[in-house]
Amino acid sequence: MPTIAQLPPAGQVSLSDELPLSQAGFTRAIAVADFLAGTQPAIAAPTGTLLGRISIGSGGPEPITLGAGLALTASILSSTAASITSLPPVTTITAADLVGISQGGADHTISYANLINGQTIDVAQPAIAATDTDSFWVAQGSATMLRQTLSAIWSWLQLKLPGYKHPVVELSSNVTLDGTTHNGRILICSAALTLTPAFINMGAGFCCDVINLSAGNVVFGPGIVTTSGSAALLPGQFASLRAATYSGGNVVFAATPPLAAGTMAVPGQPTGLLAGSASQTTLGLTWTSPASGGTVVD
Numbered sequence: 039m040p041t042i043a044q045l046p047p048a049g050q051v052s053l054s055d056e057l058p059l060s061q062a063g064f065t066r067a068i069a070v071a072d073f074l075a076g077t078q079p080a081i082a083a084p085t086g087t088l089l090g091r092i093s094i095g096s097g098g099p100e101p102i103t104l105g106a107g108l109a110l111t112a113s114i115l116s117s118t119a120a121s122i123t124s125l126p127p128v129t130t131i132t133a134a135d136l137v138g139i140s141q142g143g144a145d146h147t148i149s150y151a152n153l154i155n156g157q158t159i160d161v162a163q164p165a166i167a168a169t170d171t172d173s174f175w176v177a178q179g180s181a182t183m184l185r186q187t188l189s190a191i192w193s194w195l196q197l198k199l200p201g202y203k204h205p206v207v208e209l210s211s212n213v214t215l216d217g218t219t220h221n222g223r224i225l226i227c228s229a230a231l232t233l234t235p236a237f238i239n240m241g242a243g244f245c246c247d248v249i250n251l252s253a254g255n256v257v258f259g260p261g262i263v264t265t266s267g268s269a270a271l272l273p274g275q276f277a278s279l280r281a282a283t284y285s286g287g288n289v290v291f292a293a294t295p296p297l298a299a300g301t302m303a304v305p306g307q308p309t310g311l312l313a314g315s316a317s318q319t320t321l322g323l324t325w326t327s328p329a330s331g332g333t334v335v336d
Contacts, residue, residue, distance in 0.1 A: 204247075215239075215279075215290075220246050227271075230254025234292040235261040237281060242288070244281035250274065256294055259310065266294040 048055070053071035060066070086101075088109070104110060109118045133151035140146070165172070170189035178184055204222060210229040214221075216239035225233075225248045233248065233256065248271065250256045256271040262279070271277050277294045282284055314322030 087220075151328045168218075209233075215244075215246070217241050217244055222246065224249065227252055227256045230256065232257040232259050233262070235281070237261070237290060240281045240290070242281060242283040244279075246279050246288075248277045248279060250276075258294075262290045262292050264292045266297050267330045268294065268297060318327035 051070060053069065053074075055070045056067040057070060057073055058065060059068045059073075087104075104115075107118050109116055122285045130308050131150050133149065136147040137150055137153050138145065139153075168188060170187060170192075172188040173185045174188070174191065175183050176186040204224050206226060207220065207223045208226045208228055209231060210227075212232045212234070216232045216234050216236055218239070221240070221244050223246050225246055227248065227250045229252045231252075248256065250271045250273055253273055255273070258269045258271070258277075262269075264277075271294060275295050277292045279290065279292050281288070281290045283289075308325040310324070310326040312324045314324060316322070
């Protein structure tokens with residue numbers, strides 16, 4: 039009798055092929071289908087069903103339900119979701135409408151309102167130097183976003199500038215001038231007071247107009263140079279202030295009315311007063327002459 043190794047090999051095996059089997063001392067034949075049925079339960083699954091095993095313990099493959107938008111055809115898993123180009127188009131959108139996004143590798147939706155509000159300017163790419171062709175978003179007569187160039191916006195501003203009116207600020211007590219509150223303003227002084235400069239807060243290019251409508255003097259504090267040489271702005275007078283930086287440093291300059299003939303300008307306040315050597319009859323003093331007011335006579 040030939041051995042198994044001597045038998046010719048089979049090219050393929052079908053369920054109807056037979057195998058030799060010893061049963062109760064007799065040699066019998068059994069079909070491959072019947073042989074496998076005794077070792078593994080028959081699996082009945084609809085065509086196109088994916089099989090797998092996720093439980094612990096004995097048992098055969100279990101059917102796995104395919105998710106929505108998926109199909110299994112000839113062992114190929116594919117998507118049945120419609121392409122975005124095949125979806126019906128819309129011409130309007132509302133804040134509650136949903137937009138599809140991918141977040142953390144999973145598909146989600148976000149409302150149109152949250153999508154727009156979630157975009158911040160700090161995530162935008164930095165722009166180069168501005169040009170006339172740069173564009174801005176604008177809405178003209180409706181919520182529809184339109185594009186407007188910088189040159190067109192500037193042309194509109196030029197038409198508005200002739201009608202611009204300087205804001206008026208009333209002052210009734212001593213004030214330290216700064217760029218936020220007083221720059222480009224008309225300052226109406228309704229009480230006698232002192233205006234003190236703070237160049238660090240004013241900055242080069244600061245300007246304002248001062249009108250004294252009080253019954254007393256408006257005094258320009260140390261650091262303000264006046265054209266009249268007087269630190270006092272008399273009742274009913276007007277002065278124009280400018281702050282500038284130049285090769286000599288910083289200056290706050292006040293264009294004030296000239297003094298009346300025969301009037302002596304009152305010197306400003308000297309600074310740096312120091313006492314020197316002293317005797318029974320004399321005392322040496324030194325100081326820095328004021329930057330405004332009349333000439334100080336030592």
